[in-house]
Amino acid sequence: MAAVKKALFVSGSAQGIGKAIIEKFAAEGWFVGVYDIDADQARDVAAMLGSDNAVGGALDVTDPESWKAALEEFATAAGGRLDLLVNNAGILRAGRLADVDLAQHHQTIEINVNGVINGCHTAYPYLRATPGSGVINVCSASAIYGQPEIASYSASKYAVRGLTEALELEWRKEGIRVQAVWPLWVKTAMTEDISAAAAETLGIRLTVDDVAEQVWEMAQPRKGLLGRVPKVHTAVGFPAKALSTAADLVPGVLTREVNRFISRS
Numbered sequence: 001m002a003a004v005k006k007a008l009f010v011s012g013s014a015q016g017i018g019k020a021i022i023e024k025f026a027a028e029g030w031f032v033g034v035y036d037i038d039a040d041q042a043r044d045v046a047a048m049l050g051s052d053n054a055v056g057g058a059l060d061v062t063d064p065e066s067w068k069a070a071l072e073e074f075a076t077a078a079g080g081r082l083d084l085l086v087n088n089a090g091i092l093r094a095g096r097l098a099d100v101d102l103a104q105h106h107q108t109i110e111i112n113v114n115g116v117i118n119g120c121h122t123a124y125p126y127l128r129a130t131p132g133s134g135v136i137n138v139c140s141a142s143a144i145y146g147q148p149e150i151a152s153y154s155a156s157k158y159a160v161r162g163l164t165e166a167l168e169l170e171w172r173k174e175g176i177r178v179q180a181v182w183p184l185w186v187k188t189a190m191t192e193d194i195s196a197a198a199a200e201t202l203g204i205r206l207t208v209d210d211v212a213e214q215v216w217e218m219a220q221p222r223k224g225l226l227g228r229v230p231k232v233h234t235a236v237g238f239p240a241k242a243l244s245t246a247a248d249l250v251p252g253v254l255t256r257e258v259n260r261f262i263s264r265s
């Protein structure tokens with residue numbers, strides 16, 4: 001049963017955006033892998049979906065051995081396929097750079113950047129073995145222009161942006177489609193108690209389902225003429241779409257001014 005379904009693996013999917021992506025794809029008939037550092041919660045989410053539809057377990061994205069074990073377990077349950085990998089696990093530690101412990105900045109880079117590199121590296125053989133496969137990295141609107149008060153987070157998402165662009169080209173000939181999704185602020189545990197001026201100025205308006213719908217759309221084959229134009233980055237929500245389009249069109253000094261206003265710096 002599971003072998004004939006398309007298969008999705010999402011890191012950090014016990015809650016928040018990752019869980020919403022899992023639920024959307026499972027509702028559309030995919031077999032889904034729910035993996036998170038919170039293994040119990042991941043297994044609970046998978047159990048709710050049923051063993052014909054989902055498998056769940058432990059994953060620490062910073063540990064390549066953990067990736068290896070999780071993907072092996074997932075592939076066994078999914079009949080050897082990996083149609084889509086979503087690198088979603090991430091953390092955010094808000095505050096002025098010097099007010100946040102250095103260890104927390106380092107942890108942000110370890111999870112948000114090395115976690116994605118580990119995922120792409122370990123999943124590559126499975127992706128290559130599954131025709132028409134893809135990767136969607138969860139980036140962020142904070143990779144449009146560096147964001148004060150979430151500086152290392154913003155830097156980590158710039159790295160995800162660069163990695164996505166590089167792999168989109170590197171894996172193109174192997175038929176592995178690599179994209180990034182760029183949400184602005186989303187209502188999740190990550191943003192519950194956040195104190196960052198940009199979040200106050202723009203508001204936290206997106207829901208996890210808005211992001212899941214966007215990821216679902218991005219996972220569909222691009223047909224006709226559109227199929228010939230690669231789309232690497234997709235913003236979620238009007239403000240993020242407007243900001244990223246503007247950043248492509250206007251001189252850098254204007255983008256800086258807009259971001260200075262938004263972040264009240």
Ligand SMILES: NC(=O)c1ccc[n+]([C@@H]2O[C@H](COP(=O)([O-])OP(=O)(O)OC[C@H]3O[C@@H](n4cnc5c(N)ncnc54)[C@H](O)[C@@H]3O)[C@@H](O)[C@H]2O)c1
Pocket residue numbers: 011012013014015016017018035036037038059060061062087088089090091092111138139140141182183184185186187188189190191
């Ligand atoms: N919430 C937002 O405003 C927003 C906006 C843009 C992008 N994002 C990105 O979306 C992704 C999901 O964030 P969210 O808002 O759902 O946050 P969240 O805190 O609700 O979920 C993050 C999940 O990642 C898991 N996780 C943390 N460290 C991990 C590790 N080392 N290994 C495996 N799993 C780990 C957590 O246990 C949790 O389940 C992140 O990459 C985040 O940067 C969030």
